[in-house]
Amino acid sequence: MASAPCPQCGHPIHRSHARGFVEKLIRVATGYRVYRCHHCDWRGWILRKRIRDARRLLQTSIALLVVLALVLILAYYVVDRTASAPPPPLFPTE
Numbered sequence: 001m002a003s004a005p006c007p008q009c010g011h012p013i014h015r016s017h018a019r020g021f022v023e024k025l026i027r028v029a030t031g032y033r034v035y036r037c038h039h040c041d042w043r044g045w046i047l048r049k050r051i052r053d054a055r056r057l058l059q060t061s062i063a064l065l066v067v068l069a070l071v072l073i074l075a076y077y078v079v080d081r082t083a084s085a086p087p088p089p090l091f092p093t094e
Contacts, residue, residue: 006037007044013037028060 006013016036018024026032032045 006042008042009040011037011039016043029064
């Protein structure tokens, strides 16, 4: 895909690194990849070839669901712990 033309200027584009967690998640969950044009500094998402390996796609989907479940459980735990803690006394007694 390095020889594909830039949508803005027509020069060749090259793969770019994903920035941050959200872009990495999009990259793993979809067939889109980030590309960059070094001539006009365009950066954007382009759909790469379809993933042919269904097993890999299934493994990726399961891994994402497990991570999502763990994040939700952790968020529930944090909210439950902070909501059930008694408020500190206004005037400390000795």
